Structure formats: C-alpha cells, structure tokens
Amino acid sequence: MADERSSKLLITFVVFLVLFNYPLLSIVDQKTLILGFPSLYFYMFLVWALMIFVIARIVRQRKKKP
Amino acid sequence: MGLSVIIGCSLAYISLLFLIAWWVDRRSAERRPSIVNSPYVYALSLAVYCTAWTFFGSVGRATTGGLSFLGVYLGPTLLAPLWFFLLRKIILISKNQRITSIADFISARYGKSTNIGVMVTLIAVLGIVPYISIQLKAVTFGINTLTHFGEVAPSTKPHFWLEAGFWVTIAMALFTVIFGTRKLDPNERHEGLVAAIAFESIIKLVAFVTVGAFVTFGLYGGFSDLFSKALQQPETAKMFTFEESGVNAFSWNMLMFLSLFAIILLPRQFHISVVENTSPRHISKAMWVFPLYLLLINIFVFPVALAGKMAFGAEINPDTYVLSLPLSQGANWLALFAFIGGFSAATSMVVVEATALSIMFSNHIVVPLLIKTRLLGQGKDLVDGASRLLDIRRVCILLMLVLAYLYQRSVGSTYDLVSVGLISFTAAAQLAPALIGGLYWKRGTHQGAIAALSIGFVVWAFCLPLPSMAQAGIISRSFVDNGLFGLPFLKPYALFGLSGLDPITHAAFWSLLLNTWFYVIVSVNTRSSMLNLTQADLFVNINKYIGGQDxxxxxxxxxxxxxxxxxxxxxxxxxxxxxxxxxxxxxxxxxxxxxxxxxxxxxxxxxxxxxxxxxxxxxxxxxxxxxxxxITMEEVMRILEQTREAVEHGRLMEAKNTELKTLTLQLTTANEQLKNLDRLKADFITTVTHELRTPVTSIKSLSKIILDYADELSEPQKREYLQILVTESDRISRLINQVLDIEKLQSDEAPLSLEPLDLGDLIQKAVTGMSQMFAEREIQVRLQGLDQTLTVQADRDRMVQVVVNLLSNALKFCRSENGQIEVVLKQQGNWAVFSVRDNGLGIPASMQQMIFEKFTQLHSQATGKPQGTGLGLFITKSIVEKHSGSIRVESESGHGAMFEVRLPLHATEK
Structure with missing residues (x-):
C-alpha cells in the first residue's frame, strides 16, 4: 500500500527528527566512552545507522508486494 | 613531493574521467542499455553533495565545533524519507515541464516569469560563488601541502600568476568547460557526466576511508585507543561534547535545517537529483543508499580530527590534516591518493555546479537579454543557435570561476572551509519558501515569490558576505561595528538587537523568517495571473496531470x-x-x-x-x-459573467414563459367568460323583451276587448279586465325598475346612503308589510330573534329591497298547501346573519351556483313556466356585496331552500 508506506516514512522522519535533537542529545553529551567510542559519537552513528536500516526496510516492503 | 608528480597524477585521473564519460556517452548514442540508468549510480551521483568541504573541511570544523559537522549530513538523511513525496513530486513536475534548473523550476511555477528566473539565477550564482571558491582553495592548499610540507609558509602573498590557486582556477575552468558543455542536450541530460560523478564519489569515499583507517589503525591501536588518548588531553577532550565545543540546540538545529534544504536547493543537487534523474523509481533505493554513503564517509572524520589535533596542535591548518597526517608518517603515496580523493570531491562539485549555474545563467539572463535586444532569434543570418548557446555557457563558467577565485583570494583565505561553505548554504535556503510553498500551496503568487526572494537575498547579503568582505578590508567595516547608517539595530551580526548567535545561525534565522513572512503575506494579498494559476495548479496537483491531456x-x-x-x-x-x-x-x-x-x-x-x-x-x-x-483573469471573469447572464436570461425566459402560459389560460377563461356574458346579454335582452312582451300583449289584447266590446261587457267584467291591465302595467314598471336597478348597481352611479340600521326592526317591518300576501296564501310565517338589536351600516331602501326580495322568493316557491316560512336573525361573531327558509321544492344542486346570476329562473315544475323576472336574486346579491356582506343558499331538492345573508356589524356593536 502506497499510503501505508507514505505514513511510515513520515513517521520515520518525525521520530528521527526528535532522536537527533535536544533534549535527547543532552543525555549523551558527556565526556564518557561507550564501548570505546565517545558517547555522543556512538549515539549519533548508531541512530543514523538505525535510520538507514528503517528506511531500507520500509522501501523494500514495496518490492515484496508489488 | 614534486609538483610534476602531482600534476601528472591529476591529469591521469582527469583523463580517466573523460574516458568514462566518453564510453558512457558512446553507449547511449548506440542505444545500448545505459549504466547510468541504475538506482546505485543515481545515489552515488547524489554524493556530489560531498565536496572538498566534506573531504578537508569537516575535519577542520571538528577541531573547533566538535561533532557539529555531522549536522550537514544528518539534515539530508532526515529529509531522505520525505524524498518519496518531495523529490518525486519535483521530478514528476520537471519531466512534465522539461525543467532544466532550479531557476527554471521556480520561474515556471510562478507563471514562467522571467523576473523570478533572473532573481533565482542571481541568488544562486552570487550565493554559490563562495562555495566554489572553497573548492579552489582546497585544491590549492592540497597542492601546497603536498609540495611544501614541513616548510615555513611565505608570509607575503605571491603575485597571482605565481600562485597555485590561479593555475588551479584556470585548469578547473578548462576542465569544466570541456566536460560540462560538450554538447547541447535539449533535456540537459549528461549521462557521461553523471557516470564520471558517480565514479568520483567512489574514489573520494575510498580515499577518505583509507586515510581514516590508516590514522585509526596505523597511528593508533583502533578506535578505543585513539578516543581514550584524546580524552586524556584537555584540548581534544573539549571536542567530545557539544557543550564544550560551543554548540547549542539552536545552532545545531539551524545547521540541520540549512543542510536539509541544501540537498535539494543547491543548484548542483537539483541538477543531479532532478534534471539528470533517469527514472523516479530510483528514488526509493537512493533514499537509503545515499544516507549510507554519507555515514561511511563521516565515520573517520572525527578520529582524523582528533589525531591531527593531537599530532600538530595549532601549527597546521586543520583543514589539511587529511594530507598532513600521512605525510608526517612518510606515507607520501597515501597522501597523494588522499589528494586525488579531495581533488575528485572538488572537481565533481565545480563541474556540476558550474554547469548547472551556466545553464541557469544563459537561459535566464543571457538569452532573454539577447532576445529582447533582438540579437538572437530574429536575424536570418545568425550562425547555428546551438553552438552559440554553448559558447555563452562556456563564458559563464569562466566568469564564475574567476569570480570564485577573486573571492577566495580576497575574502575566503581568512576563513576555514566550512564557514565559507555555510554562507552558500544559507543563500540556497532562501529559495526554500518559494519552492516548497510553490509545491504545496496554490495560493503562492508571483509577487509573493519576488518579495520573498528579494528580502531573503538582501538580509543574507547584509548579514554574511558583506561583513566578511568588510573583515577582509574590501569595504569599510564601520557598518559592522556601528550598524548601517549608524543605526545600532542594523548591525549585520546583531540585527534588530538579536545577539549571542553565531553569524550563520543569526543570518539564517532572520533571512528565512522574513523570507517566509514576505512570501505568505504578499501572496495572500495579491492575485495571480491566469498563467500563474494554471502553473500553480499543475505544480501542486501534478498527479492530476501525469499522463493526462494537455x-x-x-x-x-x-x-x-x-x-x-x-x-x-x-x-x-x-x-x-x-x-x-x-x-x-x-x-x-x-x-x-x-x-x-x-x-x-x-x-x-x-x-x-x-x-x-x-x-x-x-x-x-x-x-x-x-x-x-x-486568457486573462478579466476575460475568464467576463466569460463566466456571460455564462451567468445567459443562465439568468434563460431563467427569466422560463419565468416569462410560465407567465405567458398563465396569461393565456386567463385569457381563455376571460374569453370564455366574455362569450358567456355575451350569451347572457343576448339572453338578457331576449328575456327582457319576452318579459315585457307578455304583459304588453295582455294589456294590448284586453284594451282592445274593452274598446271593441265596451257595450257588451258587463260592469264586473270590465272591472276585472281593468284590474288585469293595472296589474300587468305594474309588472312592466316593476321589470323596468329592476333593470334600472341593475344598471345603477353595476355602474356605481348611485352611491349607497349608509346609516346605522337595526336589522331586526327592518325585517320585522318588511314582514309586517307583506303579511297580507302571506295570509292570502295561508302561509305560516315564523320569526326568530328579531327582537334583538343588531345594527348594521346600510342603505335602508336597499336593505328593505333585499329582505323583500328574499321573502317574496320564499313566498313564490313555498308549498301551496301548508306553506311555512322561517325568518331567523342571529349574531355570529362580528356578523349579523339572517336567513329565510321556505318549505318548497328546493333548488337542485346544479342550479345553486347559478341562481344568483341574471335571469336565472327556476321553472315551476308544475307549470313549466318561469316565475318572476330572474333578476331578483341577482339584485339581492349585488346589494349585499355592496355592503361587504355575502349571501349563500342551502337547499336540498324537495326540502325547501334557505337563503342566508351575512352582514358586518356596525363598529359600535362589537
């Protein structure tokens, strides 16, 4: 369903807009390391990768159900 | 490292690009399946977004702003899910309208306006010049770093022809001219160019990741080692958090916001993502492949920045760490590869940007100018227009690169790459309200777009490039410190007293705010031309038009x-x-x-x-x-008006028609009535003559008898005959009187002499007057309610006539034996009602409506002869109606008849 995919993409945009923003960022804005990575750096790239994964999943659904 | 090696490698790399472009173009000329027609190539070509800014500048930015450099890449990533709506829509419109640039797109949206095309082109060219300049700068310092690493930089600027930057500019210009203007494609599609750009994207990614891996795993023992060491040094530890890098929520948001627009609004991004797009279907894959590319190219930026900072401190320009770190370790070939990566990042940007800008410049400024001055398109002896167009574009490219060089030499040298690049981002964002508004808001008008672009551009220019030029000493810097015209609220870094923001955030805030306000307010208060309206509808509702008719x-x-x-x-x-x-x-x-x-x-x-x-x-x-x-708006309105009038007219005609039908019907009825009246009149005359002749005949014959036989007739006989003569004469005179009465009543010549009358008294007198006749026929008269006083406003004589008429009628039709007459007077509301009832034969239902007409006579069933003149009831009715009263009859055949007269009571009686 095109409509369903559209709304999923819109939700993705909104959710990640919040995730990439204050005040959530202030939680990880610390001089600490997580698994050897700076917490902010770790968080940013993790959420970024997650977002790419989510977009890819949503887009791929279309291929399965043409 | 020798300059010749660098130039040799660069030339070899450029040759490779030409080879790829040539190979792809030949394939498409042979109509073989194009390799460009692939979502991966599309996503890679979009990575033209990553320029020398990304390759060199991000590292430099990270040393001061920590991880904030990521905002430039997170913005486009955030927008990626929305490409599905936004980019798709833009592409569909552009294919439908054969759009060739962002200026074309915006001008087409607002009624194919030349003015808007010119404005967008100027904003784009002037706004992007700083951006191009940083590419030139990056390549220049790349060459300088490779050739002079470890040497002390000369303190004075060399003469321009000795400067690497000048030759870099010339080389880049030639490369762009050759690459971007090889042929004139009617759709501005350059498959060879796209393929080369995609290839360059691979090179710059591989080069940067290689350098990053070398630094992280070669110089340090992996990420953990690098990060933990950096955390121990206060200088580098500062870079770990936004808080200590001086990044606040507002500047972070503004950075994401600006880059979110830049991915669509930068002329080269628009060119690659929209104009060079081979199929809208590629968008969905590019939606995650392109962000993935951005993620990969950014992974090592922060580690390289930390490592550079730890290795060199403030000694070396942080923008050059990518080259300096391998060089400091003696890894010269890696440094050369890194340079090639940066070079490919810079060339891809310059080629696409300059090509896109030159298309805009020639299509929106030069060609309209030439057409208006009739240099092109009118004369018959002109050389081939196509090659002329290409020439114009070549000149445009040269001019733009020279402009970028001058900017870099005078202003850009004092700033780091990203700061200069962000000036361009802010300029590009000025197109956002007009473009986004134009896509989703039909009400957006031509005037609104002009106002928005103007104010946005002016505020941008005042807040960013002008102060930086003042800083560089090109113009007086008094307006920076004291405000324009000495007005303190017009300071370019603290407009209207808003201070405490970094210049980019400050300028972006004011320019975009005013831009959007002007767009909305002016749009709401202006009206669109017809062409603008059709274009607006097409842009906003593109789905309606796809595959549809013209x-x-x-x-x-x-x-x-x-x-x-x-x-x-x-x-x-x-x-x-x-x-x-x-x-x-x-x-x-x-x-x-x-x-x-x-x-x-x-x-x-x-x-x-x-x-x-x-x-x-x-x-x-x-x-x-x-x-x-x-078709102007007025014309459309006029057509509409005419249609409306026609409809109105039709409705009027219909009404007239109905009216006519009614009139015809009325006429027919009237005609019928007239015919009736005519017949009645004829009847009347016949009747009157007949009625007159009967007594006249008897009078004549009796008179003759008396005259002829006067002697033979006995005295009583004579008396009898004479009595008949008198009676017949009376009858004649009565008839004549009645006819005259009718005449009078109908002609209104004799007004009623109204006076208050006691109806009971009047009836009583009339009955008394006729008692002799009742007695003669042995008729019993019963009276009821006559003793009450009911006063009516009436003409006494006429009222007597009414009563007498009714009584004599009753007398006439009463049963010959056992006759009974009932006279009743009563009050009903405001009415005085009196009725006369007999017990005669009654009136058949068919006759009841007619008895009040003239000369309607009831034939006595016994004799078959009419009784009376047929005028009595007619006169009665006329009189009653003249007194605002009414008369009706109630009867059943064989059971007598009852006449009822209603008269309004005199006012005092109420």
Missing amino acids: SDILKREAKISDLRVMLNRFLGEQRTIALFREYETSNQVLLENQKVAQADLVNFAETHLAGAIGAASARLVLDSVVKEEV
Whole structure:
C-alpha cells in the first residue's frame, strides 16, 4: 500500500527528527566512552545507522508486494 | 613531493574521467542499455553533495565545533524519507515541464516569469560563488601541502600568476568547460557526466576511508585507543561534547535545517537529483543508499580530527590534516591518493555546479537579454543557435570561476572551509519558501515569490558576505561595528538587537523568517495571473496531470514555417526535423498539409525549446512567432459573467414563459367568460323583451276587448279586465325598475346612503308589510330573534329591497298547501346573519351556483313556466356585496331552500 508506506516514512522522519535533537542529545553529551567510542559519537552513528536500516526496510516492503 | 608528480597524477585521473564519460556517452548514442540508468549510480551521483568541504573541511570544523559537522549530513538523511513525496513530486513536475534548473523550476511555477528566473539565477550564482571558491582553495592548499610540507609558509602573498590557486582556477575552468558543455542536450541530460560523478564519489569515499583507517589503525591501536588518548588531553577532550565545543540546540538545529534544504536547493543537487534523474523509481533505493554513503564517509572524520589535533596542535591548518597526517608518517603515496580523493570531491562539485549555474545563467539572463535586444532569434543570418548557446555557457563558467577565485583570494583565505561553505548554504535556503510553498500551496503568487526572494537575498547579503568582505578590508567595516547608517539595530551580526548567535545561525534565522513572512503575506494579498494559476495548479496537483491531456488553457497558434525556423535556430536542423516527425507519428497528422500550427504543436515546440533554453526564454522566443490569445483573469471573469447572464436570461425566459402560459389560460377563461356574458346579454335582452312582451300583449289584447266590446261587457267584467291591465302595467314598471336597478348597481352611479340600521326592526317591518300576501296564501310565517338589536351600516331602501326580495322568493316557491316560512336573525361573531327558509321544492344542486346570476329562473315544475323576472336574486346579491356582506343558499331538492345573508356589524356593536 502506497499510503501505508507514505505514513511510515513520515513517521520515520518525525521520530528521527526528535532522536537527533535536544533534549535527547543532552543525555549523551558527556565526556564518557561507550564501548570505546565517545558517547555522543556512538549515539549519533548508531541512530543514523538505525535510520538507514528503517528506511531500507520500509522501501523494500514495496518490492515484496508489488 | 614534486609538483610534476602531482600534476601528472591529476591529469591521469582527469583523463580517466573523460574516458568514462566518453564510453558512457558512446553507449547511449548506440542505444545500448545505459549504466547510468541504475538506482546505485543515481545515489552515488547524489554524493556530489560531498565536496572538498566534506573531504578537508569537516575535519577542520571538528577541531573547533566538535561533532557539529555531522549536522550537514544528518539534515539530508532526515529529509531522505520525505524524498518519496518531495523529490518525486519535483521530478514528476520537471519531466512534465522539461525543467532544466532550479531557476527554471521556480520561474515556471510562478507563471514562467522571467523576473523570478533572473532573481533565482542571481541568488544562486552570487550565493554559490563562495562555495566554489572553497573548492579552489582546497585544491590549492592540497597542492601546497603536498609540495611544501614541513616548510615555513611565505608570509607575503605571491603575485597571482605565481600562485597555485590561479593555475588551479584556470585548469578547473578548462576542465569544466570541456566536460560540462560538450554538447547541447535539449533535456540537459549528461549521462557521461553523471557516470564520471558517480565514479568520483567512489574514489573520494575510498580515499577518505583509507586515510581514516590508516590514522585509526596505523597511528593508533583502533578506535578505543585513539578516543581514550584524546580524552586524556584537555584540548581534544573539549571536542567530545557539544557543550564544550560551543554548540547549542539552536545552532545545531539551524545547521540541520540549512543542510536539509541544501540537498535539494543547491543548484548542483537539483541538477543531479532532478534534471539528470533517469527514472523516479530510483528514488526509493537512493533514499537509503545515499544516507549510507554519507555515514561511511563521516565515520573517520572525527578520529582524523582528533589525531591531527593531537599530532600538530595549532601549527597546521586543520583543514589539511587529511594530507598532513600521512605525510608526517612518510606515507607520501597515501597522501597523494588522499589528494586525488579531495581533488575528485572538488572537481565533481565545480563541474556540476558550474554547469548547472551556466545553464541557469544563459537561459535566464543571457538569452532573454539577447532576445529582447533582438540579437538572437530574429536575424536570418545568425550562425547555428546551438553552438552559440554553448559558447555563452562556456563564458559563464569562466566568469564564475574567476569570480570564485577573486573571492577566495580576497575574502575566503581568512576563513576555514566550512564557514565559507555555510554562507552558500544559507543563500540556497532562501529559495526554500518559494519552492516548497510553490509545491504545496496554490495560493503562492508571483509577487509573493519576488518579495520573498528579494528580502531573503538582501538580509543574507547584509548579514554574511558583506561583513566578511568588510573583515577582509574590501569595504569599510564601520557598518559592522556601528550598524548601517549608524543605526545600532542594523548591525549585520546583531540585527534588530538579536545577539549571542553565531553569524550563520543569526543570518539564517532572520533571512528565512522574513523570507517566509514576505512570501505568505504578499501572496495572500495579491492575485495571480491566469498563467500563474494554471502553473500553480499543475505544480501542486501534478498527479492530476501525469499522463493526462494537455493542461495548457492558453490558445495559441503560429505558422508552422515560423515555428520550424525558430526551432532550427535553437535546436539545430536535424533535431527539428526529428521532433516534427515525432509529433507527426504520435499525433498521426501530416504537417506539410497544414499551414497553421495548433495549440498542441506550439506547446510541443515550447516544451522542447524549454529543454534547451529554459521555460522563460522559450516563452519569450515563441512570443515572437506565436499569435497568442492569453486568457486573462478579466476575460475568464467576463466569460463566466456571460455564462451567468445567459443562465439568468434563460431563467427569466422560463419565468416569462410560465407567465405567458398563465396569461393565456386567463385569457381563455376571460374569453370564455366574455362569450358567456355575451350569451347572457343576448339572453338578457331576449328575456327582457319576452318579459315585457307578455304583459304588453295582455294589456294590448284586453284594451282592445274593452274598446271593441265596451257595450257588451258587463260592469264586473270590465272591472276585472281593468284590474288585469293595472296589474300587468305594474309588472312592466316593476321589470323596468329592476333593470334600472341593475344598471345603477353595476355602474356605481348611485352611491349607497349608509346609516346605522337595526336589522331586526327592518325585517320585522318588511314582514309586517307583506303579511297580507302571506295570509292570502295561508302561509305560516315564523320569526326568530328579531327582537334583538343588531345594527348594521346600510342603505335602508336597499336593505328593505333585499329582505323583500328574499321573502317574496320564499313566498313564490313555498308549498301551496301548508306553506311555512322561517325568518331567523342571529349574531355570529362580528356578523349579523339572517336567513329565510321556505318549505318548497328546493333548488337542485346544479342550479345553486347559478341562481344568483341574471335571469336565472327556476321553472315551476308544475307549470313549466318561469316565475318572476330572474333578476331578483341577482339584485339581492349585488346589494349585499355592496355592503361587504355575502349571501349563500342551502337547499336540498324537495326540502325547501334557505337563503342566508351575512352582514358586518356596525363598529359600535362589537
């Protein structure tokens, strides 16, 4: 369903807009390391990768159900 | 490292690019499946977004702003899910309208406006010049770093022809001219270019990741080692958090916001993502492949920045860490590879950007100017228009690069790469309200877009490039410190007293805020032209038009020969012939048989011409040959008005028709009545004459008898005859009186002499007066209610006439034996009602309506002779009605009749 995919993409945009923003960022804005990575750096790239994964999943659904 | 090695490698790399472009173009010329037609190539070509800024500048930025450099890449990533709506829509519109640039797109949206095309072009060219300048700067310092690493930089600026930057500019300009303007494609599609750009994207990614891996795993023992060491040094530890890097929520958001727009609004991004797009289907894959690319190229930025900072501190320009770190370890070949990566990042940006800008510049500024001054398109002896267009573009590219060089030399040298680049981002964002608004808001008008672009550009220029020029000493810097005209609220870094923001955030905030306000407010308060309205509808509701019929409501026609000449000039003869053939086959017509091109052919020509010289220019060109009947708003309103009038008229006609029908009906009825009346009149005369003749005959005959036999007749006989004569004479006079009465009543000549009358008393007297007659026929008269006093306003004589008439009628029709008459007077509300009832034969139902007419006589069933004159009831009715009363009859055959008269009571009685 095109409509369903559209709304999923819109939700993705909104959710990640919040995730990439204050005040959530202030939680990880610390001089600490997580698994050897700076917490902010770790968080940013993790959420970024997650977002790419989510977009890819949503887009791929279309291929399965043409 | 020797300069010759660097130049040799660069030339080899450029040759490789040419080879790729040439190979791809040849394939497409041979109509073999294009390798460019792939979502991965599309996503990679979008990575033209990553320029020398990304390659060198991000590292430099990270040393001061920590991880905030990521905002530039997170913005486009955030927007990626929305490409599905936004980018798709833009692409669909652009394919439909044959859009060739962002200026073309925005001008087409607002009624193919030349003015808007010019404004967008100027904003783009002036706004992007700093951006191009940082590419030149990056390549220049790349070469300088490679050749002079470890040496002390000379304190004075060398003469410009000794400076590497000058030669870099010349080389880049030549490369761009050769690469971007090889041929004139009507759709501005350059498959070879796209393939080369995609290839360059791979090179720069691989180069940067290699350097990053070398630094992280070669110089340090992996990420953990690097990060933990950096955390121990206060200088580098500061870079770990936003808080200590001086990044606040507002500047972080503004950075994401600016780059979110930049991914669509930068002329080269628009060119690659929209104009060079081969299929909208590629978007969905690019939606995650492109962000993935951005993620990969950014992973090592922060580690490299930390490592550089730890290794060199403030000694070396942080923008050059990518080269300096390998060089410091003696890894010269890696440094050269890194340089090639940065070089590819810079060249891809410059080539695409300059090509896109030159298309805009030639289509929206040069060509309209030439058309208006009639240098192009009018003279018959002009050289081939296509090659002229390419020449114009080549000059544009050269000019832009020279401008960028001058900017870099005078202003750019004092700033780091990202700061300068962000000036361009802010400029590009000024197009956002007009573009986004134009896509989703139909009400956005031409004037609104002009106002928005103007204010946005002015605020941008005042807050960013002008102060930086003042900083560089080109213009007086007094307005920076004291405000424009000495007005303290007009300081470029603290406009209207808003201070505490970094210059980019500050400028972006004010310019975009005012831009959007002006767009909305002016749009709401202005009205669109018809063309603007149709374009607005097309842009906002593109889905409605895809695959649909021609949407243009402009009715235009032109001579086919003129059209052919015009297309020849701009597209070349071969292409024109091919186009006409294409039109003939798709529409199944033979153009040779026609002289005049209809609207659809004109539109067909325009869209293809628009592909070559832009929508606004194409319009101008066609205007010179086309007889256009633009339907203006007023005209549409007039047509609507006329339609409305016609409808109104029709409705009126219908009403008239109905009225006429009613009138006809009334006329028919009236005619019927007239005929009736005529008949009645004839009847009347017949009756009157008849009625007169009967007594006259008897009078005549009796008189004759008396005259002839006077002696023979006995005295009693004589008396009897004479008595009859008197009676008959009375009858004649009564008849004549009644006829006269009718005449009087109908002609209103004798007004009623109204006076208050006691109805009971009046009736009583009338009955008493007639008692002799009742007694003669042995009729019993019963009276009821006559003793009450009911006063009516009436003419005494007439009222007596009414009562007498009714009584004599009753007398006449009463049973001959056992006759009974009942007279009743009563009050009903405001009415005095009196009735006279007899017990005679009654009146048949069929006659009840007619008895009040003239000369309606009831025939006595016994004798078959009419009784009375037939005028009595008519007179009675007339009198009663003159007194505002009414009369009715109630009867059943065989059971007598009852006449009831209602008269309004006199006011005092109420």
